[in-house]
Amino acid sequence: MKPVSVASAFRRKILLAALVVGLGASCNRSQPAAPRSEPKPSILLITLDTTRADAIGPEAAGVETPAFNAIAARGRRFRQAYATVPETLPSHLSMLSGLYPGGHGVHENARYVPASLPLAAERLQQAGYRTSAVVSSFVLSRRFGLARGFDTYDDQLPGGRNERSARETTDVAIAELARPLGAEAARFLWVHYYDAHTPYVPPEPYRTRYASKPYLGEVAAMDEQLGRLVQAFERQAKDPVAIAIVADHGEGLGDHGESQHGDLVYQSTMHVPLVLMGPGVDAGVSDTPVSTRRVFHTLMDWAGVDAVHSLRSPATGQEEVVLGEAMKPFLEYGWQPQVMAASGRYKAILAGKVETYDLTADPAEQHDLANSAALPPGMRKALEDYPVPSPDVARAPDNLDADARRRLASLGYIGSSATPIVRKDAPRPAAMMPLLATLEQASGLFAAGQFAQAIPLLETVLAADPFNLDAALRLATAHSTLGHEQKALDGFQRAAAIAPKSQDVRTYLALHYARTKEWERAVPLLEQVLTESPDRMTAVEALASLRARQGQQAMDGGRTAEAIPAFERARALQPEAFKNDLELGVLYLAARRFADAKTALDRALTARPGDPMTLFKRAQVSVLLNEPDKLERIDAARKKADGTTRPLIERERLFQR
Numbered sequence: 001m002k003p004v005s006v007a008s009a010f011r012r013k014i015l016l017a018a019l020v021v022g023l024g025a026s027c028n029r030s031q032p033a034a035p036r037s038e039p040k041p042s043i044l045l046i047t048l049d050t051t052r053a054d055a056i057g058p059e060a061a062g063v064e065t066p067a068f069n070a071i072a073a074r075g076r077r078f079r080q081a082y083a084t085v086p087e088t089l090p091s092h093l094s095m096l097s098g099l100y101p102g103g104h105g106v107h108e109n110a111r112y113v114p115a116s117l118p119l120a121a122e123r124l125q126q127a128g129y130r131t132s133a134v135v136s137s138f139v140l141s142r143r144f145g146l147a148r149g150f151d152t153y154d155d156q157l158p159g160g161r162n163e164r165s166a167r168e169t170t171d172v173a174i175a176e177l178a179r180p181l182g183a184e185a186a187r188f189l190w191v192h193y194y195d196a197h198t199p200y201v202p203p204e205p206y207r208t209r210y211a212s213k214p215y216l217g218e219v220a221a222m223d224e225q226l227g228r229l230v231q232a233f234e235r236q237a238k239d240p241v242a243i244a245i246v247a248d249h250g251e252g253l254g255d256h257g258e259s260q261h262g263d264l265v266y267q268s269t270m271h272v273p274l275v276l277m278g279p280g281v282d283a284g285v286s287d288t289p290v291s292t293r294r295v296f297h298t299l300m301d302w303a304g305v306d307a308v309h310s311l312r313s314p315a316t317g318q319e320e321v322v323l324g325e326a327m328k329p330f331l332e333y334g335w336q337p338q339v340m341a342a343s344g345r346y347k348a349i350l351a352g353k354v355e356t357y358d359l360t361a362d363p364a365e366q367h368d369l370a371n372s373a374a375l376p377p378g379m380r381k382a383l384e385d386y387p388v389p390s391p392d393v394a395r396a397p398d399n400l401d402a403d404a405r406r407r408l409a410s411l412g413y414i415g416s417s418a419t420p421i422v423r424k425d426a427p428r429p430a431a432m433m434p435l436l437a438t439l440e441q442a443s444g445l446f447a448a449g450q451f452a453q454a455i456p457l458l459e460t461v462l463a464a465d466p467f468n469l470d471a472a473l474r475l476a477t478a479h480s481t482l483g484h485e486q487k488a489l490d491g492f493q494r495a496a497a498i499a500p501k502s503q504d505v506r507t508y509l510a511l512h513y514a515r516t517k518e519w520e521r522a523v524p525l526l527e528q529v530l531t532e533s534p535d536r537m538t539a540v541e542a543l544a545s546l547r548a549r550q551g552q553q554a555m556d557g558g559r560t561a562e563a564i565p566a567f568e569r570a571r572a573l574q575p576e577a578f579k580n581d582l583e584l585g586v587l588y589l590a591a592r593r594f595a596d597a598k599t600a601l602d603r604a605l606t607a608r609p610g611d612p613m614t615l616f617k618r619a620q621v622s623v624l625l626n627e628p629d630k631l632e633r634i635d636a637a638r639k640k641a642d643g644t645t646r647p648l649i650e651r652e653r654l655f656q657r
């Protein structure tokens with residue numbers, strides 16, 4: 001679907017190009033480059049997942065964070081720092097690329113970092129740094145593409161878990177610090193802590209101490225480990241030392257009806273802590289709004305690569321319109337795209353209409369000034385110019401395997417692959433929070449396979465939000481899985497009416513036909529999807545398994561000529577997952593295509609080396625091809641024979657001589 005006109009699509013392309021070269025047009029570009037005589041500092045970047053600006057630091061109420069406060073006292077604390085997006089992967093990508101999501105193109109978790117995008121670690125590696133990362137959540141696993149440029153990227157989570165504690169992560173980071181540098185000039189270490197993310201279960205003594213506010217208990221426990229890490233870094237890394245501590249986003253905790261993060265752009269999730277300490281950073285406090293994407297530029301500045309947009313003094317005094325976005329509700333549910341802008345004391349949010357807040361007078365954003373005339377010039381334009389992703393291109397290939405999906409779901413990231421349509425009357429996300437809670441509950445049940453329990457919740461969502469494609473598809477699929485054939489078909493029809501060209505509707509409808517064994521309907525749908533998006537993993541898997549089943553049925557029916565191409569098509573789609581090499585070998589043998597039979601049976605033997613039937617069939621082929629080791633193969637088949645193959649071997653005339 002093409003919701004944008006050609007002209008506006010072209011305009012967006014230009015905007016996108018502008019974002020790629022750096023959106024901060026209002027930043028001062030005339031700062032001098034770092035003097036060459038300055039020694040390269042050892043750099044420690046600590047990212048705090050899900051940590052609100054008001055939950056850490058000297059001004060935080062109800063929580064003690066002495067380690068963070070100590071660094072803040074020695075460095076510069078930015079009291080108005082903003083995340084670029086309230087989700088882990090895209091926000092980290094902004095800090096490591098210097099770009100807003102509109103520039104780097106990743107708007108949600110479980111997407112891929114574009115391979116062409118230059119990342120901080122690559123630049124630092126080129127500048128002579130030893131680059132290491134230790135991350136604490138599957139969401140930042142190397143498979144999503146952030147590991148590029150790191151000499152070591154530790155994403156190993158103990159015992160198959162989806163996250164690890166700050167203590168475990170700090171142990172790994174300290175072990176990394178103990179490894180001596182080689183020829184590298186200095187060290188760049190990025191450590192990511194995930195503790196403050198749900199569920200809030202702080203370790204003791206914090207669990208008891210913060211029994212009534214476990215979220216703050218997590219932050220306090222994390223702070224203790226942050227102190228350990230900073231101490232080890234300052235002891236072991238070469239002087240001078242530069243440290244940046246920043247959160248990727250905050251947490252709703254009920255503000256504006258949002259419990260966690262990712263769906264709204266209010267201060268609770270966008271306003272984050274940021275502290276810089278190191279060469280060229282004047283100690284103190286800054287009240288200028290800044291974007292955390294400039295962490296990237298500051299790292300480059302410290303390393304002597306490039307000083308543009310750096311937050312080191314005196315650049316900290318520079319004004320810019322700070323932007324941010326939350327596109328997940330738009331991309332997943334078809335609600336309004338959301339963009340925020342902050343400048344001076346004002347903040348504005350564009351989501352269908354513009355809300356404006358005076359953050360000095362109203363830090364909780366309770367009183368919409370409803371009059372953007374008060375906004376500083378350029379702010380409204382910055383909001384309107386921010387590129388809204390076109391759902392057609394913004395969605396990365398759907399190529400997560402089942403295990404990856406399960407693990408993301410268990411972390412609360414249940415992204416379907418739904419492609420929404422853009423509607424002029426789309427609801428504002430801020431008005432949809434009660435419904436979102438229901439949808440998230442339904443999605444959780446869906447991910448856990450509790451389809452019958454999910455259905456009434458999905459019906460509630462659709463009654464209130466009839467164009468929600470995600471809910472419509474889940475409802476249809478839930479009915480299909482439970483064998484409610486007519487309700488499933490009605491559901492898919494409804495989903496197709498919402499998004500007539502959606503690949504997801506076709507894929508999930510095809511899966512429904514596969515469940516009802518209507519191959520002649522399922523196969524063409526999947527082929528159509530794969531013609532348009534060949535790397536769509538759900539469709540590839542489904543089509544491969546359908547082809548294999550077709551092959552098996554043809555074989556069982558004695559239709560060899562039909563069975564061979566069906567199996568070969570299944571194998572071509574998913575070579576690693578193909579499980580029918582023995583069948584294929586038997587079919588080729590029957591068709592007297594001995595060389596093909598040999599190849600297929602050798603693959604089968606690699607997968608299952610001692611399998612009696614495969615050994616027997618391979619020995620037959622060996623005799624027919626007159627291979628030099630045919631006698632050894634007959635011996636091997638005899639030695640491993642079982643109740644099925646023993647009589648076959650005894651009667652086999654090929655083996656008689």
Ligand SMILES: [Zn+2]
Binds near residue numbers: 249
């Ligand atoms: Zn996060």
